[in-house]
Amino acid sequence: MDWLKTLVLAIIQGLTEFLPVSSSAHLILPAQLLNWEDQGLAFDVAVHLGTLIAVLWYYRKMLIAMVQGALEGVTQQRMNEDLRLGLLLVWATLPAVIVGFLGKDFIQEYTRDITLIATTTLVFGVLMGVAERRGNNSIELLKVGLGLATLVGLAQVLALIPGTSRSGITITAALLLGFRREAAANFSFLLSIPIILGALVLMSFDLATEEQLYTHTQLLVACIVSGIVGYLSIAAFVGFISRFGIMSFVYYRVVLALVLFAFFVPWQQLMV
Secondary structure, three states: OOHHHHHHHHHHHHHHOOOOOOHHHHHHHHHHHOOOOOOOHHHHHHHHHHHHHHHHHHOHHHHHHHHHHHHHHHHHOOOOHHHHHHHHHHHHHHHHHHHHHHOHHHHHHHOOOHHHHHHHHHHHHHHHHHHHHHOOOOEOHHHOOHHHHHHHHHHHHHHHOOOOOHHHHHHHHHHHOOEOHHHHHHHHHHHHHHHHHHHHHHHHHOHHHOOOOOOHHHHHHHHHHHHHHHHHHHHHHHHHHHHHOOHHHHHHHHHHHHHHHHHOOOHHHHHO
């Protein structure tokens, strides 16, 4: 892997891990336009580690509060707001973990088609626009209950389909359920922590059997770049969505989907 590819893919990963724009769709473009081969498992581990560090650092105060809340809850034998939020995040993560574990082979074999990615990029982008228009923007993060967390967690299962966007579908569900925009973004990004960590663990199991295509220096740089870009994208997005809403990302997804359909979807195969 050359340095241009290392930097470009690390930046894409850092941005699209958290922005509601579909990382799968964006990774297709440089691969198709520049005829790049798959970046490999070691690179995926490096950039996911970078984005995990980014989200942990951005939400460090909230995460520390949840740990302290858990300790207080155990010692005082009573529930508190921070412990409650932590438990809701764990609960909302379970559906995607269970379905992802049971359907891993099926997902890898049957959901990597570019036509599917273009379609989900478009459909879920439009749905995100509906959520922005219909949501009542009223529920704060600490007011989220078990039912709302469950529904957002179930929506996150759809992110196993490439092109959906994990942050996109969870923010969409949260907005439809009445979350305030900033609360929707924060809940989505906090949910990403166990998901990214789980993906890292699963990918790490297969690292020993993969041929090493890159130097340790390249992997370290990829990790750092994806982490810095990921942190900046979280900070920028949370501020942007609370002030301007999410319609800009809806328009972007529609245009991206149209580009994929126009230039990369094999229409001649679909007509047969």
